[in-house]
Amino acid sequence: MSIGETACTYAALILHDDGISITAEKIATLVKAANLTVESYWPSLFAKLCEKKNIEDLILNVGAGGGGAAVAVSAPAGGAASGGAAPLAAPAVEEKKEEPKEESDEDMGFSLFD
DSSP: OOHHHHHHHHHHHHHHHTTOOOOHHHHHHHHHHTTOOOOTHHHHHHHHHHHHSOHHHHHHTSSOOSSOOOOOOOOOTTTTTTSSOOOOOOOOOOOOOOOOOOOOHHHHTOOTTO
């Protein structure tokens, strides 16, 4: 991550934390106040990002990796429609896989002292 990215990230987080709307001008002002110089496109990129994305979601999903699809849980058929409380589904039981044993010297027919 470059210095420009880091500076704009911190500036956007400061503005968000203070409840101030995040704009390119405000990001650039904070970066300048920190006595840093960044390329002119960084503040506008971060301002556009903050317009389209919720900062809280970005903060909370920092460690969440991509690639995995979200799992949706649906109520059993007729459970909620029948007026009663829908029973919770039992968690799936994982089958234990037996790991193959490592071969020892005894299994191979020789030992160190034969």
